[in-house]
Amino acid sequence: MRKLKIPLNKINLEDERFRISYHSNLDKIILSLKKIGLVNPPIVTLREPHIILVSGWKRVLGYISLSFSQIPVYMLDEKNDLKTFKMSFYENLATRSYNTIEKAEVVGRLKKFGEDENSIIKKYFPLINIPSTRSHLDVYLAAFEFEPEIKKLVLEKNTAFVSLQLLTEFSSWERRILLPLLSCLSQNKIKEILEDILEICRKYNMPAWKFLLSRDIMDIKVAENLSSLQKADKIRLILKRKRYPTLFSWTKSFDSVLKKICWPEEISISPSKYFEGEEISVNFNFKNMEEFRKKLDELQKLSSKEEFSDMFKLDMDE
Amino acid sequence: MNKKEYFPKKIFIEKDSLDYPLTRKIIKNTQGIPYEIIENSQDLIEEIKLSKDPGKEGKKYLLITKQKGEFVKPCPCTPNYIGCNYFIINLDINCPLDCSYCILQHYLSNPMITVHVNTKDLWDQLDTFLYRNRKHILRIGTGELGDSLVLDHITERSKDLIYYFRSRKNAIFELKTKTVNIKNILEIEPADNIVIAWSLNSNKIACEEEKNAPSVNDRIEAARKVEKKGYRVAFHFDPIIRYAGWEEGYSEVINELFGRINPLKIAWISLGSLRFPPDLKTIIKERFPETRIIYDEFIRGKDGKFRYFKAIRFQLYRKIVRLINRNGGGRVPLYFCMESSELWGKVLMIKPKGKEEVEKYLSLPFYKPKY
Numbered sequence: 001m002r003k004l005k006i007p008l009n010k011i012n013l014e015d016e017r018f019r020i021s022y023h024s025n026l027d028k029i030i031l032s033l034k035k036i037g038l039v040n041p042p043i044v045t046l047r048e049p050h051i052i053l054v055s056g057w058k059r060v061l062g063y064i065s066l067s068f069s070q071i072p073v074y075m076l077d078e079k080n081d082l083k084t085f086k087m088s089f090y091e092n093l094a095t096r097s098y099n100t101i102e103k104a105e106v107v108g109r110l111k112k113f114g115e116d117e118n119s120i121i122k123k124y125f126p127l128i129n130i131p132s133t134r135s136h137l138d139v140y141l142a143a144f145e146f147e148p149e150i151k152k153l154v155l156e157k158n159t160a161f162v163s164l165q166l167l168t169e170f171s172s173w174e175r176r177i178l179l180p181l182l183s184c185l186s187q188n189k190i191k192e193i194l195e196d197i198l199e200i201c202r203k204y205n206m207p208a209w210k211f212l213l214s215r216d217i218m219d220i221k222v223a224e225n226l227s228s229l230q231k232a233d234k235i236r237l238i239l240k241r242k243r244y245p246t247l248f249s250w251t252k253s254f255d256s257v258l259k260k261i262c263w264p265e266e267i268s269i270s271p272s273k274y275f276e277g278e279e280i281s282v283n284f285n286f287k288n289m290e291e292f293r294k295k296l297d298e299l300q301k302l303s304s305k306e307e308f309s310d311m312f313k314l315d316m317d318e
Numbered sequence: 319m320n321k322k323e324y325f326p327k328k329i330f331i332e333k334d335s336l337d338y339p340l341t342r343k344i345i346k347n348t349q350g351i352p353y354e355i356i357e358n359s360q361d362l363i364e365e366i367k368l369s370k371d372p373g374k375e376g377k378k379y380l381l382i383t384k385q386k387g388e389f390v391k392p393c394p395c396t397p398n399y400i401g402c403n404y405f406i407i408n409l410d411i412n413c414p415l416d417c418s419y420c421i422l423q424h425y426l427s428n429p430m431i432t433v434h435v436n437t438k439d440l441w442d443q444l445d446t447f448l449y450r451n452r453k454h455i456l457r458i459g460t461g462e463l464g465d466s467l468v469l470d471h472i473t474e475r476s477k478d479l480i481y482y483f484r485s486r487k488n489a490i491f492e493l494k495t496k497t498v499n500i501k502n503i504l505e506i507e508p509a510d511n512i513v514i515a516w517s518l519n520s521n522k523i524a525c526e527e528e529k530n531a532p533s534v535n536d537r538i539e540a541a542r543k544v545e546k547k548g549y550r551v552a553f554h555f556d557p558i559i560r561y562a563g564w565e566e567g568y569s570e571v572i573n574e575l576f577g578r579i580n581p582l583k584i585a586w587i588s589l590g591s592l593r594f595p596p597d598l599k600t601i602i603k604e605r606f607p608e609t610r611i612i613y614d615e616f617i618r619g620k621d622g623k624f625r626y627f628k629a630i631r632f633q634l635y636r637k638i639v640r641l642i643n644r645n646g647g648g649r650v651p652l653y654f655c656m657e658s659s660e661l662w663g664k665v666l667m668i669k670p671k672g673k674e675e676v677e678k679y680l681s682l683p684f685y686k687p688k689y
Contacts, residue, residue, distance in 0.1 A: 118368055134370055135604055165600075203613035244615050246627045274617035275628055278660050316632040316664070 002075045003041065008064060011071075012050035017081065018088050019057055020098075020105035023152050029062040038063070038072060043091065045076040045084055055088035082113035089124075098128050100143075100164060101151045107137065108144025136161075142168035150175050157187050166194040174208045181221075181235060184228040189236070196239035250275055250314050261305045264298060280311065323471045323499065324414040324530075326380035326431060329353035330362060335382050340435040340473065344382060347472045359383060363428050373605055376429025377414050380472075385409075385434035390447045393462060396593075396656045398620035400670055403677035406462040407444075409434055409475065413465045415496055416529040418606040419557055422463065424598040431464075433473060441482060448486050455681040458483075461494025461515070468497050476502045484509035490585075490681055492552065496531040498540040508548040511684060513585045515552035516541050518575065520567030523559050527611060534571055542578045550583055556590035556655055558634050559611050560626065569641050576645035586680050587642060590655035591634050593625040621656075628661070635665040651680055 042056020053060060054076055063071050078084045089106060092098070098106060106128060110120050117137060125132045130140065143164050146154070154164060167175060178197075182190050201208045211217065220226065220234045241248045254271055263269060267284040282299070286292040302308060325348060333355055335341055345353065356362065359381055369375040389408055395401035411432040412422055434440075448456070460466045460479065470476050476493060480503070483491035492513040493503075503514060516537045519527075524534045532540075541551045553575065558568070592611060594602070599612050616624035625631065639652060652666055653676055663669040670676045 121368055132368075134368060134372075135600075199613045202610060205610075244617070244627070246615055246629050247617060250627075250629065274619075276617065276620055276658070314629075316629045 001043070001077070003072065004075055005070050005072050006044070006051065008060070008069060008071050010051050011044060011060060012052050013060070015047065015050060015052040017052070018054045018085050018109070020088070020092070020102045020109065021057060022101070022148070023155055024058050024061075026058060026062050026065060029058045030065055033059070033062050033066060041072040041074055043076050043087060044073045045078060051075075054084055055091050082110070082115060085109055085113050093127060099155060100159060100161070101155050103128050103130060104140045104143035104146070104151075104164075107140040111141060111144075139165045139168055147172060147175060149179060153179065153182060157182075157185075157190060159187060159190065163187070163191045163194060166191065166198060169198055170194075170208055174212060177209060177212045180228065181232055185232055189232070193232070193236060193239065196236075196243045200239065200242050247274060253314055254311060257307055257311045260307045260310075261302055263302065267295060267299070275314070324468055325351060325472075327351075327378040329380045329382065330359060330430070331355050331382040332359060332384070333357055335384050335435050338435040338437070340433070340437055341382055343474060344380075344433065344435075344472055347474070348380075359428070359430070363430065366429050371605060372429045373423050373601070374416065376412065377416065377431060379430045381428070381430040381432045382435055383432060384436040385439065389434070389440045389443050390458070395673070396621040396623065399656045400654065400659055400662060400676060401673040402588075402653060402655070402680065403457070403673040405447075405456055405458040407440070407458060407460045408463050409440070409460050410464045410469050410473065412463070414468055415465060415531045417496075417531065418527045418529070418602055418609045419559075419592060419594065419598075419611065421594070421598060423601045423605065424595060426463070431469070433469065437478065444482065444486075448489055452488055455488055455490065455677070455684070457490045457492065457677060457681060459492035459494055459515075461492070465495050465497060466493035467495040467499040467503075470499045470502050474502055477506055480506055480509065480512050483512060487511060490684055492585075494552075494554065496528065496537060498532050498536050500540050500544055503544055503549070504547055508550075510550070513550045513552045514541070514544045515554060515585075517554045517556060518571055519555065519557075519559070520564065520571055522561065522563070522567050523611075527559070527606075527609060535574065538571075538575055538578055541575075545579055545583045550585040551579060552585045552587065554588045554590070554655070555638060556588060557592035558589060558638065559592050560614055560630060560634060561611070564634070565637055568638055572638070572641040572645055572647075576642075576647055581647050581650055584647065584650045585683070586651045586653060587647065588653050588655050589635055589638060590657070591626050591631045593619065593623045593656065595623050599624065620658075628658075631657075631661060632664060635661065639665055651683060653680060 038059060040056075040059075042059050043054040044051050045054050046052075060071065076084060076087060078087070089110075106124070107120060107130075110124060111117065115124075121132050121134065121137055125136065130136050139161070143151075143154070146167070150167065153159070154167070159167075170178065178194075181193070185193065197208055197211060200206075201211050216238050217235060220231050220238075223231065226234070258269065267282060269280065269282050272279050272281075284295050286295055329344070329348060329351055331341060331353055336355060362381075366372050366375050366379070385408065391406055391408065393401065393404040393406050395404075411428070411434075412426055412430065413420070414431055460475075467476060479491065479493070483489055490511050490513060492515050494515045494517065496517045500514075518534055518537060521534050524531060541553075545551045555568070561567070594612070602609060602612050612624075615627045615630060617627050619625040626634070635654070642648075642650065642652065654662060654666070659669050668679070670679065
C-alpha cells in the first residue's frame with residue numbers, strides 16, 4: 001500500500017462497490033478535520049480507468065465539504081474485489097461496531113464478491129455480533145437488497161433484528177406503501193404493526209398490498225384532518241380488531257358494563273391481561289380514612305347494581 | 319414413514335458408546351446403513367446447524383451416544399397452569415416425524431435423532447427413583463422428547479421397558495406415539511400398569527401438519543390391535559387446532575375412535591390446545607411457510623407462551639368433551655395438559671388444586687376393579 005496525495009476529483013465517488021455506510025452525519029468528522037486534520041488517510045484502489053474508494057467515505061466527504069482540492073490516501077494495489085473489501089471490513093472493524101444496515105451491507109458484499117455462505121456464517125458473523133445461523137444470513141442478505149429509503153428508516157429507528165426480519169417478508173412495492181405509516185412510529189410499534197399486517201394476510205390468504213390498499217386502510221391514509229400519528233393509531237386499531245376479534249369483543253363488553261354502571265374515573269379497574277386469569281383488579285388512591293370510606297361506599301353501591309355481575313360472565317361463546 | 323419404518327441415512331457412533339449391547343443391536347437392525355465412529359458429536363452438530371434446514375437435515379442421521387445426565391426428570395409442564403405430575407424418561411431424543419407445531423424444533427439444541435445406549439444406567443436410576451417414591455403412584459413415560467415407538471424396530475426398547483415396568487407396581491408406564499410401530503408390543507404380554515398411547519388429531523391436521531406420520535385411521539387401528547392384545551390404551555388430543563370445519567374434523571375422529579376402541583380399556587384422554595413459545599413461532603414460519611395454524615387468535619398466556627384466547631379454548635374443549643361423552647366415553651378420565659384451573663372447572667367440572675390432585679385422579683382407576 002502506497003501513501004500519496006491525489007486530487008479529490010480523481011476519486012470516482014459513483015462507484016460505491018465497497019461502501020457500507022450511508023446516511024452519515026458529517027458534523028463530527030468535519031470538526032475533527034478542522035481541529036486536527038486527517039490523521040488516518042482513506043484507502044483507495046484503481047479500477048481502470050478510475051480511482052475508487054475502499055474505505056473512508058466520511059473522511060472524503062468531509063474533505064469535499066471543507067473545499068479541499070487534494071487528499072492524502074493509501075493506494076491499494078489489490079485487484080481482487082473480495083480481498084479489497086476485506087481490507088475495508090477489517091479496517092472498520094478495528095475502530096467501531098457496525099449498525100444493522102452496515103451489517104447487511106457487509107454480508108451482502110461478501111456474498112456478492114464471492115465469499116462462501118458457510119464461511120460468512122462461521123468466520124464473519126461472530127466478528128460483527130450476528131448469531132451464526134443460516135436464517136440470520138438470509139435476513140441480512142434480503143436487507144442488503146432493501147430500497148435506500150427503507151434502509152434509512154431501519155437506521156433512524158434503530159430497528160431491531162425481528163423487525164428487519166418482518167420487513168423482508170414484504171415485497172419492495174409493499175415496503176414502499178408501508179413507509180409513510182412506519183415513519184412516525186416507534187421501534188416497538190413498527191414491529192407490532194408489521195407483525196399484525198403479515199399475520200392477518202397469512203390468515204386470510206391475502207397479499208399484503210391488497211390489504212394495505214383496502215378501503216378501510218385507504219380511507220384513513222387519505223384523511224386530511226388526521227396527523228400521521230393519528231392515522232397510524234387508527235390503522236393499529238383496525239389491525240387489532242381484525243387480528244384479535246374475540247379479545248376485542250370481550251374488551252368492548254367489559255367497557256360497556258363499566259359504562260352502564262357509571263364506573264367512576266378515579267377508581268381504576270382492569271381485567272387480568274388478555275382475560276387469561278379470573279381476577280379483576282381495582283385500584284384507587286386515598287389520603288385519609290374519610291376518603292377511603294367514601295371510595296368503599298362508592299364501590300359498595302356499584303356492586304349492588306344489577307349489571308355489575310355481568311362483568312364476571314363475559315360470554316365464552318362469543 | 320406413512321407405512322414405512324424410519325431408517326437413517328447414516329449412523330454416527332460416539333467412540334465411548336460403541337461397546338454397548340444396544341449399539342450392537344442397532345447395528346444389527348440397520349444392516350446396510352453406513353456407520354461412522356466419531357470422537358464426539360459436537361462438530362457434526364455444528365455442521366448440521368449450518369445447513370438450510372437443520373431440523374430436516376438432522377433427521378437424516380442417527381447419533382448413538384450416552385446419557386451423561388439424569389434419565390428421569392419431572393415433566394417441565396409450564397408455569398402458572400395446572401400440571402399432572404408426570405415424569406419423563408429421556409431415552410431417545412428427537413423424532414423423524416416432522417410435525418409443524420413440534421416443540422422439539424425449539425427445545426433441542428441437537429437436531430440429530432439421538433439414542434442413548436447406556437441402558438444399564440437407566441435401570442439403576444429408575445430403581446433408585448422408584449424406591450425413593452415408593453409411597454406414590456407415579457405416572458412415567460418416554461414420549462416427551464421423542465416418539466416412544468418410532469425407533470422401536472431399530473432399538474426394540476419397548477420390550478425392555480415393558481419387562482422392567484410390569485413388576486414395578488407403583489409406576490404407571492406410558493409409551494406415547496403417532497406411529498403404528500407395534501410389532502414388538504404385540505409380541506409381549508401386557509400388564510395392568512402399562513399404557514400404550516396415541517396422539518390423535520383431526521384428519522386434516524394430521525394430513526397437513528404432521529408430516530411423515532401415519533394417518534389417524536391407521537393410528538386408531540394400531541390402538542385397536544394393542545387393546546385387543548389386552549393392553550390399556552390412552553389418547554392425547556394435543557394440540558387441538560381451530561380451523562374452518564374443525565368441529566366436523568374432530569367429530570369424525572372421535573366417532574372413529576369409539577367405534578373401534580372399548581372405552582373401558584382407555585386409561586385416559588388428555589386435551590391440550592395449540593400453544594407455543596414465541597421462538598417456536600419463528601421456526602414454524604421458516605420451516606413451514608405454508609402453514610396457517612399460527613396465525614389464529616393467540617394471546618400471550620401466563621407462562622409467556624402463545625395460546626388461543628380463553629373463549630376459543632373453552633369452545634374447542636367443550637365441543638370435544640361433549641363428543642367424547644356422546645360417543646360412550648363418559649367414564650374415561652379426561653384431563654387437560656397445561657391448562658388453567660378456570661377451564662378445568664368450566665369444562666371438566668373439576669377444579670384440581672394442583673398437580674398432585676390430577677395425578678391422583680388419573681392413577682386411582684388403576685387400583686380399583688374397573689371391569
